[in-house]
Amino acid sequence: MGRPSIDPEMLIRMLLVGYCFGIRSERRLCEEVHLNLAYRWFCRLGLDGDVPDHSTFSKKRHGRFRESDLLRELFDTVLRRCVAEGLVGGEGFAVDASLIKAEANRERGVRGDRGLPAEATSRAIDEYLAVLDDAAFGAATPVIPPFISTADPAARWTGANKGPAFFAYATNYLIDLDHAVIVDVEASTAVRQAEVTAARTMIARVNYKHDLQPKRLAADTAYGSAEMLEWLVNQRRIEPHIPVIDKSERKDGTFSRADFSYDPAADLYRCPSGKELRQYRRAFRADHPDTPPDDTYRYRASKMDCDACALKSRCCPNTPARKVTRSIHEGARDVARDIARTDAYVVSRRERKKVEMLFAHLKRILRMDRLRLRGPCGARDEFLLAATAQNLRKMARLIPVHAVPVPA
Secondary structure, X not given: OOOOOOOHHHHHHHHHHHHHOOXXXXXXXXXXXXXXXXXXXXXXXXXXOOOOOOHHHHHHHHHHHHHOOHHHHHHHHHHHHHHHOOOOOOOEEEEEEEEEEOOOOHHHEEEOOOOOOOOOOOHHHHHHHHOOOOOOOOOOOOOOOOEEEOOOOOOEEEOOOOOOOEEEEEEEEEEEOOOOOEEEEEEEEOOHHHHHHHHHHHHHHHHHHHOOOOOEEEOOHHHOOHHHHHHHHHHOOOEEEOOOOOOOOOOOOOOOHHHOEEEOOOOEEEOOOOOEEEOOOOOOOOOOOOOOOOOEEEEEXXXXXXXXXXXXXXXXXXXXXXXXXXXXXXHHHHHHXXXXXXXXXXXXXXXXXXXXXXXXXXXXXXXXXXXXXXXXXXXXXXXXXXXXXXXXXHHHHHOOOOOOOOOO
8 A cells, every 4th residue: 555645735844844954864854743742833733743754854865846846946935025024125236155065975985087987877977977978067167077977976076175175065045135035045066166156146046936036246356257247247137246366467576557557548558657558559451350369468568669668678678569458348447446345345345244154054053064965956956945934033033023912
């Protein structure tokens, strides 16, 4: 006859209990729900209801939960309640990522250049092969990792925490700055390019599903690339309260690009001596392409001007003439630099720490410093449930409980 059917709602309620109170083991969760009356009441089990076996969670997770994307719908339902209660302002967002250790032994990896053994097979390997072309995982970077885990090959070998390297995933949070409510969460591999891609995905998804479009976005320098700033400023119309990634400053005492002034009307730079740096100094029969192959314009000074310049030793002592590069997205970078000089930017930098506090809460209070499930789908499930639990705890603290009158 088999086991009796189990209400999926009860399983979801039990999982929420586990993630809200940091009960990481499903075996222990079943024991806690069996003994704790408050947990029984929340799970609607009553005093004599049977607690399901811990193996039921695994079967439902790999079956109906993932097929229906139930955990994403659960997160969105809680978020809609937060919006209805006025906990989401929608004016300012912050985005960041944090590394979570994968369920993979760092001592049992194989060389990345050799790949996985031909005989290796598991559900996690199947999921790894399925996301090889995903911009948040396999296609995030062409760099081959030093080691690959045979238990969870999608987990990235990283030493970003400046300690012993380990296999990890990145959980990406997009939060509202009013009450630090998580408006979206995304799993990705542990490289910066994947985290930036996840940020774009979350911003677009929140706008599409919940009609939330922030006016400003606060983030750290990892999100300050020219392409990301261009996407925010010109495509999404969002003010980037983000430090710009700028490697143009020279360390040898010679003039940096910031010492040259740009004239947008004439499309040229002027050096500290007032001489012009242009892209082209003669007319061409055929028009040059508007966009260079590497997305970088190059402006060069005249050799005669540089030879006669008194500042040559401080400008280009080792080259015949000075050259200055400019990104095709420099306009968006300039917008971010202008915002960085405002008082609102200082406020955003301070408020951005709220997302760091959520990560600290995730790892210390909810005890998610290491994943239990393997594969990209397992990481996504855990991150969604943890973010849902954090929003529920936030609602319980901020939404006033209406007092029930006690009969005389």
